[in-house]
Amino acid sequence: GNSVTQMEGPVTLSEEAFLTINCTYTATGYPSLFWYVQYPGEGLQLLLKATKADDKGSNKGFEATYRKETTSFHLEKGSVQVSDSAVYFCALKGVRYSGGGADGLTFGKGTHLIIQP
Amino acid sequence: NAGVTQTPKFQVLKTGQSMTLQCAQDMNHEYMSWYRQDPGMGLRLIHYSVGAGITDQGEVPNGYNVSRSTTEDFPLRLLSAAPSQTSVYFCASSYSPGAGANVLTFGAGSRLTVL
Numbered sequence: 001g002n003s004v005t006q007m008e009g010p011v012t013l014s015e016e017a018f019l020t021i022n023c024t025y026t027a028t029g030y031p032s033l034f035w036y037v038q039y040p041g042e043g044l045q046l047l048l049k050a051t052k053a054d055d056k057g058s059n060k061g062f063e064a065t066y067r068k069e070t071t072s073f074h075l076e077k078g079s080v081q082v083s084d085s086a087v088y089f090c091a092l093k094g095v096r097y098s099g100g101g102a103d104g105l106t107f108g109k110g111t112h113l114i115i116q117p
Numbered sequence: 118n119a120g121v122t123q124t125p126k127f128q129v130l131k132t133g134q135s136m137t138l139q140c141a142q143d144m145n146h147e148y149m150s151w152y153r154q155d156p157g158m159g160l161r162l163i164h165y166s167v168g169a170g171i172t173d174q175g176e177v178p179n180g181y182n183v184s185r186s187t188t189e190d191f192p193l194r195l196l197s198a199a200p201s202q203t204s205v206y207f208c209a210s211s212y213s214p215g216a217g218a219n220v221l222t223f224g225a226g227s228r229l230t231v232l
Contacts, residue, residue, distance in 0.1 A: 008157070034220075043121075043207055043223035044160075089159065105221060109159035 002027045002094040004108035012114045013080055021075040021111045023064075023090035031092040033057075033066055033073040038087040038110070047075075047088070085115045119143050123208050123224035130198045130231045138193040138227050140208030146222070148211045149191040153177065153204040154226075160207065166191055198231045205229075 006023045032051045036044040048057030053068035062077045090108040124139045150165035162175030166185040180202060182194040195202060205228050209221040
């Protein structure tokens, strides 16, 4: 079945540091890939997505590139801010509906990011 | 535009009690789902619905019931609460199930504690 593996953290960085959160996946065919973010006390919201190999999703200074050859979708940001402190979830929507209901969405366990001033 | 609204935000139950978590969306989304979020486990799908009158089980359905009598509402019922059901519950919806890179819209969550 489909699965998503990501570093769990917590990841603690200083403000203006470079961020990478690794995400790798297992899926058949060509899944769509997502990063969701959960700020304290809130629900998840979409951060960015990519639907095919070599696509780059970007939003709010975050980027992730769909790498089919390494089955990865690592999240990066050049200079983090305290306001980026949150839990980040990598997710995939598979071609086959495996473990995610009809919408086929499978989540990683989440990475807790803490940015210190 | 309210999006996805969940009530209550917090609830404390005793073992064996029953309750219903409410979820409503005003976006005319066909697909609705319930997830639970536990530390170190990420999000796990409980039940989902692809339209009014149609529901199905997700990864962890035991102890929960759902129904979908209208497009807007998708309540989650705990029949006899157990401490293992202590969790944060999220309702999520999307426009059309299985439609490409469909984006889920999440509610703010309901934190349930079972003593």
